[in-house]
Amino acid sequence: MSGASRLGDPGGVSRTLRGARLQLRVIQALLLREMQTRFGRNQLGFLWLFLEPLLLAGAIATIRWAFAPTNPYPGIPIFVFALVGYLPYFTFRAIVSRAPGTLQANMTLLYHQQIKLLDVVLARHALEFAAIITIMALIVFGVAVWADLLPNSIPILLVGLVLLFLFAHGLGLCAAAAAAASEIAERLIHPLVYLSLPLSGALIPLHSLDPSIRAVLLWNPQAHIHEMVREGFFGHLLPSYFDIGYVVFWVGIVNLLGLAALRAVRPRLEF
């Protein structure tokens, strides 16, 4: 390429590195800005990021407990079980269904050539991820103190959450691109995300299902992820079914698709 041979343009690896540094700087600046605009400059608002999903998960756990007070999973407090199932789902939903809005709300940022479409989405998602990791740590700590139950395997729990984040991020990219390209797609995203709840395995451990239904749910990588998170938390208190390779495969697919879709939709954006 003639561009790479121009003076002052080293090309190759150093060019990629320079690009990576620039992108990192941009994402850092976006993160700071996102926190300032979302929570104002007072630090109390920052707390809300963590309290919001915690309260929601707590409320749902309470309702569940009220309707079915008998514990189907011996040794596992139902409140903790609900929390561990719902929290990842909330994060997933927050990322995927908010991604189109994130894009639209931040279009004016694209006036700065340094800021790419991906950076805007990535910064927002990183914040959601930081929130879920923090809440999970709080839950682990709380459960250890009050229920005397330590997580079975923190590495599995962490890998599960990271995969959840990457999967949601990839799907979020697809959702954002689809919404930007078509109004119908934009309207479909919310119902689809809600409909995915029963198929996600967030509510029910796969072990308690009929093997034939279990096999169907295991087509959904999300079900594997929820099983992983439960395995990391409860271990052999609850048998789990997951295949990391299968999840990684789908994470790769949705991320590549999302990046390609975002790239394809960028020239068509109207300001």
Next chain:
Amino acid sequence: MILLDGVSKFYAVRGFGRRWILRDTTAVIRPGDRLGILGRNGSGKSTLIRLLGGVEYPSSGAIERRMTVSWPLAHGIGVHSQLTGSDNARFVARIYDLDPEELVEAVDHFAELGSYMDMPVATYSAGMMSRLLLGLSMAMDFDCYLIDEATSVGDHRFIERTQLALETRLRDRAVVMVSHSAVHIRTFCRTAAILHDGYLTFFEDLDEAIATYEAL
């Protein structure tokens, strides 16, 4: 240099087919140019400046930027309305790898916003907004400044300060300004073009351009 090579841009308008902003336009903007682009409301001036700034992409053809180009300076664009002037300056500094506090100081010095630097941009008047935007970009070093008409609102004193900066420190920088008002163009530009019906017509003489524009 900014090269426009056979650039076309249109929007699909429901029921009306295509609305043309630019038709197969080839043009060059050179370092040090002071180009004013005149156009009526809705002629596509803002779209043109977004094309030059790489914010929007042409429908066909290519735009090549061989100099650093500012983001299109237009009312409320590129800044966040809930953030203060200072915080916006810090954000822009981080994006462009400059020292945040130095930029805040430079903007404060140029724009003379005083205590409003620490107020949310949403509370700014149109004139203050343009002072912040011009202050931000002129404190930074671009080869070419893209200015949308709304930014040229400013009081006499500020216009003089901007003119002085453009004649001294930024003398060899290019400016492309779009406006519907011949007065704005006359204040800052040396040559002019008219954007009308998707055609961009260049004039060497400013008075000739303005006379043609006013006869449209």
